[in-house]
Amino acid sequence: MKAAATRVLLSFWLTAIAVTTCYAQGPCDVITKAEAEAVVGVRLQPPELSPKKTLCRYEEPGYGVDASKKKQVTIGIWRMPAPDPQAINNRRQSIRQDRSLLPVVDKEVQDVGDAAIWVWAGGYFGALYAFKGGTLEVAVKISGIPEATALAAAKKFAARAVGGAGKTSYVYAEPEIPIHPAVYNVPGILSPLYLGTFDLIGDDEMTRNYVMSLVQAFNGNCSQVPEIFAVMDYGFYYERKALKGTLQGAMRDDFDKGFAQAAEAMRRSHPHILQEGRDDALVFLAFQGRKDQCLTPPVKRLYDNIARLALQRRSLPPDVDDDYHFMEMMSPATQKKNGFDPKTARASPAQQQLMRVKKACLAFTKGAAFPEQMEGFCRCHVDAAVQAKLPKSDLELLEGHFTQETLTELSKRNAAYDKRKNACYQ
Numbered sequence: 001m002k003a004a005a006t007r008v009l010l011s012f013w014l015t016a017i018a019v020t021t022c023y024a025q026g027p028c029d030v031i032t033k034a035e036a037e038a039v040v041g042v043r044l045q046p047p048e049l050s051p052k053k054t055l056c057r058y059e060e061p062g063y064g065v066d067a068s069k070k071k072q073v074t075i076g077i078w079r080m081p082a083p084d085p086q087a088i089n090n091r092r093q094s095i096r097q098d099r100s101l102l103p104v105v106d107k108e109v110q111d112v113g114d115a116a117i118w119v120w121a122g123g124y125f126g127a128l129y130a131f132k133g134g135t136l137e138v139a140v141k142i143s144g145i146p147e148a149t150a151l152a153a154a155k156k157f158a159a160r161a162v163g164g165a166g167k168t169s170y171v172y173a174e175p176e177i178p179i180h181p182a183v184y185n186v187p188g189i190l191s192p193l194y195l196g197t198f199d200l201i202g203d204d205e206m207t208r209n210y211v212m213s214l215v216q217a218f219n220g221n222c223s224q225v226p227e228i229f230a231v232m233d234y235g236f237y238y239e240r241k242a243l244k245g246t247l248q249g250a251m252r253d254d255f256d257k258g259f260a261q262a263a264e265a266m267r268r269s270h271p272h273i274l275q276e277g278r279d280d281a282l283v284f285l286a287f288q289g290r291k292d293q294c295l296t297p298p299v300k301r302l303y304d305n306i307a308r309l310a311l312q313r314r315s316l317p318p319d320v321d322d323d324y325h326f327m328e329m330m331s332p333a334t335q336k337k338n339g340f341d342p343k344t345a346r347a348s349p350a351q352q353q354l355m356r357v358k359k360a361c362l363a364f365t366k367g368a369a370f371p372e373q374m375e376g377f378c379r380c381h382v383d384a385a386v387q388a389k390l391p392k393s394d395l396e397l398l399e400g401h402f403t404q405e406t407l408t409e410l411s412k413r414n415a416a417y418d419k420r421k422n423a424c425y426q
Contacts (some may be wrong), residue, residue, distance in 0.1 A: 027056035028077045030161045035075035039153045040145055044073070044316035054078055060144070070124050071144030071323055073118035076137075083134025085173040086297075088388075090195060091129050091137070095119055095248045096178040097191040112155050112169060113162040115136070120147050127152035132162040134170045159238060176288045176298050181331040184283060185276035186210055188329025194298075196214055196305050198312065203319040203379055206274070208235050213277025222285055222294040227307035233314035236305055249263075275332060317387075319379040320354045322347055353395050384420035 019204075028047045036058040037044050043082055044058040055076045056345045062069035064424040080087070095106050101122035109116035120126050125143040128151065132138075138161040141152040179191045193201040201207065212235030215225050225231060288298035326346035327340040335342065347355065361378035370376045385395060394410055411418035 020283060026053055027161075028075070031056065031058070031073060031075050031157050033058055039073060039142060040071040042071055044071070052409045064404075072138075072141070074141040075141040075157060075161065078137045080135045081138075083170060085134065085171070087134065087156075088117070088131055088172050088302075089136060089176045090116050091117060091131075092175070093178050093195055095195075096180050097187070097195070099181070101125055109151075109155065110160050111165050113173060114167050114188070116155075116158065118151055118154070119149075126150035126154060128158050130158040130162050130173065132170075133168045135173065136162060138288055139160055155185055155267075167184055173297075181285075182333070183287075184280045184331060185334040186326075186330050187278060189326075190214075190284070193305055193309065194302050196308065201309065202322060202329075203313060204322045204326060205318050206323055207329075208237070209317055210274050210277040210326070211235055211306065211309070213274050214281045216276040218285070218303070219282030221282065222289065222299065223303075225280045225303045225306050227311055230307060230310040230314045234310035237314075237317055257382070274332070290350065313379075316379055319350055319382055320358065322351055322355065323350070353392070353399065354382055356399040357395055357402070359387060360399045366404045380424035381421065384417055384424060387420050388404070388414055388417035390414065390417060 004132040026049070028049055033044060033047060040060070040225075042060055045294070048057040048059070051059075055074060058070040058072060060069045063072050084090075092106075095104070095117065098104070098121075103123070104119060104121045106117055106119045109118050109128065109130075112128070113130040113136075116130040118126070118128050119224060120216045126141065126147060128140045130138045140157045140161075142150040142154055179187050179194060181187045184190055189207060192198065199375070211344070212231075213230075215231055215235065218225055219228075220276055271355050284302065285294065285299065289296055290301075324345055327335060327338065327345065327378055328342055330338070330340070346352075358378050358381070361381050362374065365377060385398065390398075390410065394414075397406055407421065411421060
């Protein structure tokens with residue numbers, strides 16, 4: 001229960017942009033413990049300040065452990081180094097992306113800062129996001145009390161944090177149409193791809209096929225996605241490795257023809273290449289493009305992020321064959337169309353074990369300076385175990401004791417694993 005509650009809280013704190021910790025006042029200076037207790041009507045634990053000093057939490061004893069303990073007051077304050085006109089749109093999209101607490105209702109709030117969004121989730125959890133001057137975002141979370149009371153208190157605290165209810169002259173970007181599960185086939189991949197939150201995007205053959213089908217549809221209907229060679233290395237990893245000479249020769253003579261040959265190679269080896277990616281690309285272009293200009297800012301952002309993802313993962317083979325995770329990212333309508341029931345479907349025991357190995361690796365690398373690199377590092381370790389055909393007993397050792405001593409021991413016993421594992425450090 002504690003782990004589930006922690007995932008919910010972390011999910012709701014998802015931010016779509018990098019921020020710095022430069023602010024005029026600390027979050028625990030905005031709301032006192034006595035004020036927080038007066039709002040939720042119970043005694044709360046002492047304030048908990050996050051390591052970066054951007055979040056301050058007041059929680060009911062037992063919160064996150066006992067399901068009946070739902071009361072808390074939390075405030076976050078972030079200042080960006082430069083004005084970001086897309087900050088509100090990014091937040092709107094992250095709200096649509098988050099499905100950890102259902103049902104979710106959100107609405108615009110007019111009298112706090114330049115703009116504000118109120119979210120009420122799960123029937124007990126409220127979140128107010130307020131923005132000012134292009135550089136300031138404040139989030140106030142209050143749970144366990146009626147919505148009207150929570151909203152009134154959140155508005156009071158948010159206005160205090162942004163320096164009053166008045167507006168500045170800064171103009172944020174026009175609202176964009178969010179990626180909503182009711183419209184797209186696979187919003188669970190398209191949304192984090194659009195936001196650039198790549199740690200939420202798995203790395204398996206189904207996901208790569210989906211991204212490549214996006215790219216194929218985009219390139220056939222709009223300007224070309226950048227870093228196309230990196231995208232090919234990412235999406236056509238095995239095909240490009242196997243047919244490297246042929247494809248490179250085709251690229252020199254005719255790039256479009258070479259790309260088509262790579263796509264055909266993938267269709268032969270993966271006959272069920274996903275229609276979902278093509279459909280989502282066309283919907284995205286219809287919503288975010290214009291008749292007189294295909295490459296609008298939202299389209300360019302998605303294009304650029306596809307290239308960034310490919311550059312990060314181009315030299316890594318896909319991680320775990322995890323069709324369950326991919327199907328889980330689909331919209332409910334698409335899940336039904338494909339005969340997938342998330343309540344009964346499960347990854348295979350072998351896939352589950354590999355995912356546990358990756359989880360153990362991520363725990364081993366927790367606290368590293370570059371977490372996105374650790375994601376790749378652990379994907380590489382999982383692939384090394386698969387390619388070296390480590391026996392089940394060795395995988396159990398990795399998932400239970402992912403330490404340097406274990407890695408050294410397995411390397412001594414298995415030369416193939418040692419060779420593949422060492423490539424992860426390069």
